[in-house]
Amino acid sequence: MLNIADTLHRWCREARPFALATVVDVHGSAPLPAGTSVAVDMDGNAVGSISGGCVEGAVYELCQQVLQGGDPPRRARFGYSDDDAFAVGLTCGGELDILVQRIDPAAQPHLAVALEEVQRGRPTAVAQVVGGPEELLGRIVGVPGGGGAAHGTLDDGEVDRAVTAQAGALLRAGRTARVEIGGDAATCPERLSVLVHVHASRPRMMIFGAVDFAAALSRIGHFLGYRVTVCDARPVFATAARFPEADEVVVDWPHRYLERTEVDARTAICVLTHDAKFDIPLLQRALALAVGYVGAMGSRRTHDERLHRLREAGVPGAQLARLRSPIGLDLGARTPEETAVSIAAEIIAYANHRAGLPLSHGTGPIHGPLVRSQAGGRPASYEVPAHAGMGR
Incomplete structure (x- = not known):
């Protein structure tokens, strides 16, 4: 419904009754997610889409029936028709469950x-x-x-x-x-x-270390819809000119900035400095926060040394297990741009509790739950606690 919030808000202010059709469940490769809506007002004006065109006509008719007849809310299911490829259904092979209801803003x-x-x-x-x-x-x-x-x-x-x-x-x-x-x-x-x-x-992506990799990651973070912050203690490197895609560039010691800024369960923290004087106090703070992702750049040797220093600093094992290091998925990335893609891919996979494996290696619906590999991360069966999760 929030995909058409602007129009619905206007119709509510005008006390204009309308029918609302909402995707309440998705099976298989349906084109749009649960929560997507179409609305139709008394004049027949329609807004929104729930299937990219496959079943819009049938849903429009249902909306008019419920709206004009004052019918109670009703459920409907649309899926692919094997018998008639031109029948009303989803050509992608998925199924949609729809709830159609009349909304009277005055009520x-x-x-x-x-x-x-x-x-x-x-x-x-x-x-x-x-x-x-x-x-x-x-x-x-x-x-x-x-x-x-x-x-x-x-x-x-x-x-x-x-x-x-x-x-x-x-x-x-x-x-x-x-x-x-x-x-x-x-x-x-x-x-x-x-x-x-x-x-x-917008969720936050916080990038610590004003390096070339940070410039590429800030671009992809902006593209993915994050509010991107780049932070570095060195003013000669931390400049807006070097990071035009970042929403803000901060000159401060990383751990000091993290202590005074706001984060939440969707925040992604990416530590690209691989300098112990910055990394250790920063990661001590980051791993104690209820954020969605903490990753740190460096070789496997750097990672082992970093873990040793963090243990010496008293960071509990449960917090250390949250650290994604070396940062990113194994894509064979070498350039800053390729590395940014590997980091972003890991953030997306981790947020959605996925293994990060090729789709060609799996079976079943591509949007269904997959078992995460045993190399780390959350289990496939996962309920969202009050402090966790990064999904948008």
Whole structure:
């Protein structure tokens, strides 16, 4: 839904009823992820896309039926048709589960409040019930970042608290995801399936060491949507002219800057200095923080010496296990640009709990979960805790 937040916000302000079709589950190689929406207003105006064109016409018709007839929310599934390649379906072979519902802004003013937060660029989660009791299907609750009061309610009790807690965790992780809530007498006897749409500020990539590799990495970090900071204690190297793609260039001792700046569970810290007087105090601080990724450049010999120094400095083994060093995936990279690609690839793989193996070496859907190799990282079965994760 947040892919069309601008238009939905305007329609809510105008008290204009509309139908909202949202992808609530994806199977196989479907073109767009869960949380993507299409909306249709009373005049037939449509905004958004959920399939890149494959099933838009059928979804548009469903939206008009629900909107004009006042029907309750309904679920629909679209997949590839083996019998008729021209039938309504996804040519990529995947399947989409869609929830179509009527939204009356006057009856759900909290949606406009949540969308206003998104418009202002503030971290916000919008929790949408996509499975469960009919009376709750399609209900929406907005959860602002920073622990503020939720907008809207499901039961004024345990269900609200459970939804708010799950939405808050995903908001901190910067991930849109579907979660299951209830199923027991203490919360909700009937199980709820809730799709949490997350809008968060850009994640940070912090690059320490104003070297050629940092210039290439700042370019790819900017391309991937990170807010990039380059930091170095040497003013002759740490200049905006050398790093035009960086959002900020800071002249300071790396560990001192890290102590006073803000990070979160999506922050990627890349240490490219491979100079012990910078690396050791910086990594001591970085490995103690609840950030998403910490990597350090250097040879395997440098890595072994670095680990020895960090152990002498009292860094616990559990924190040392988080260090990705030598930094990057084994791509045979040599140039700064190739090295930047290998580092970015590792950050993406680590954020998504993937092994970083060639797709040709696997089987099944390319967007499905893969088992991470035993060389390190998180297990394939992974639930997002309140402090972890880097997904966007």
